[in-house]
Amino acid sequence: MVSRAWARLRPSEIVPSPNIWHFPQVYEAENRAQDADGTLWRFLSDLCDWSGDVLDVGCGDGFHLPRLAETARSVLGVEPHPPLVERARVRIAGLPQVKVVAGSAQGLPVGDASVDVVHARTAYFFGPGCDPGLREADRVLRPGGSLVIIDLDGLSSPYGPWLRADLPTYDPVEVDKFFDLQGFDLHRVTTVWRFPDRRTLAAVLRIEFSARVAQRAIDEVTDLEFPVGYRVLVRRKPTGLLT
Ligand SMILES: C[S@@+](CC[C@H](N)C(=O)[O-])C[C@H]1O[C@@H](n2cnc3c(N)ncnc32)[C@H](O)[C@@H]1O
Numbered sequence: 001m002v003s004r005a006w007a008r009l010r011p012s013e014i015v016p017s018p019n020i021w022h023f024p025q026v027y028e029a030e031n032r033a034q035d036a037d038g039t040l041w042r043f044l045s046d047l048c049d050w051s052g053d054v055l056d057v058g059c060g061d062g063f064h065l066p067r068l069a070e071t072a073r074s075v076l077g078v079e080p081h082p083p084l085v086e087r088a089r090v091r092i093a094g095l096p097q098v099k100v101v102a103g104s105a106q107g108l109p110v111g112d113a114s115v116d117v118v119h120a121r122t123a124y125f126f127g128p129g130c131d132p133g134l135r136e137a138d139r140v141l142r143p144g145g146s147l148v149i150i151d152l153d154g155l156s157s158p159y160g161p162w163l164r165a166d167l168p169t170y171d172p173v174e175v176d177k178f179f180d181l182q183g184f185d186l187h188r189v190t191t192v193w194r195f196p197d198r199r200t201l202a203a204v205l206r207i208e209f210s211a212r213v214a215q216r217a218i219d220e221v222t223d224l225e226f227p228v229g230y231r232v233l234v235r236r237k238p239t240g241l242l243t
Contacts, residue, residue, distance in 0.1 A: 013106045013132075014080045015124055019207040020060045021081055029195075030204040031063040036194035040150070040230060041067070043189050047234055048146040052116030055140065057105045057133070058123025062088030068119065069098050076110065078103040105133030113142045121150040125233075127175035134182060143239040148232065149179075153188055156229025158220055165213045176231070184233040194225040 020027040035041060044050070050071045056064060059077030061084045069075045069092075077092070077100040079085050085102050092098040103109040105124040118137040125133060137147045154160040154172030164170060176186060195201040201224060206214045 013104050023207045026203045026207050029200050033193045033195045035191045039191045054117045055115045057120040062091040065092050065098050080104045108136050108140050110140050115140050116145045118147045125149040128178045141237040145237050147235045151231050153229035153231045159228045162217050166210050179233050184235045187232040189230045191228050192225050193228050
């Protein structure tokens with residue numbers, strides 16, 4: 001299934017991700033804290049059929065690959081940052097149905113109509129400007145396949161206001177409009193991020209936000225957990241004569 005399209009990887013297409021690039025261990029703790037009650041996974045499992053060939057775009061160091069492999073026939077992680085490709089490969093060693101390759105959302109290293117689900121979690125598809133990746137997902141999906149984009153909800157408190165305090169030009173309403181015009185269905189899902197201790201909670205907030213906003217967030221959370229809203233966007237590729 002993997003093709004030579006990885007040769008199209010261009011550094012200018014990569015969206016900087018300082019959290020996981022510079023602090024992969026803390027990001028691992030963040031991934032473990034996320035969706036502590038499994039609400040998002042339950043929602044996703046009802047959203048579409050995950051039993052075929054699944055491609056995880058911007059898979060980072062592959063945290064979600066083993067979970068996707070529990071139901072999928074095959075899982076391909078695609079990631080542009082070489083150190084993360086290596087880390088992801090270590091994680092999936094021993095899972096023969098999972099592979100990780102270097103590539104980007106704009107140049108997926110697979111053939112036309114070769115996967116059933118394209119999954120992207122907090123990666124690349126952040127709103128206007130991600131059209132090349134949307135077209136590319138469409139190219140690689142089989143008729144009837146689904147593009148599932150999961151991102152943080154900038155309108156959901158308390159995480160959304162923290163996010164917007166650091167990104168004043170980010171307009172969540174405009175982002176929702178963009179995906180609506182692109183034909184996506186939007187679902188809002190509220191989850192819980194739960195941490196083993198305050199030290200881990202503070203470390204995670206410090207890799208996500210500026211020092212000022214991280215301190216505000218640490219002060220606002222008096223417990224070991226807080227709610228985090230996600231936007232789950234899904235677009236199905238038409239089948240039959242419509243393709
Ligand atoms: C915040 S991390 C999320 C990683 C992973 N999806 C997870 O949930 O653990 C965003 C990832 O997107 C990757 N990325 C950046 N630009 C990309 C692009 N153009 N195409 C695909 N992935 C990209 C980054 O290298 C990084 O690994």
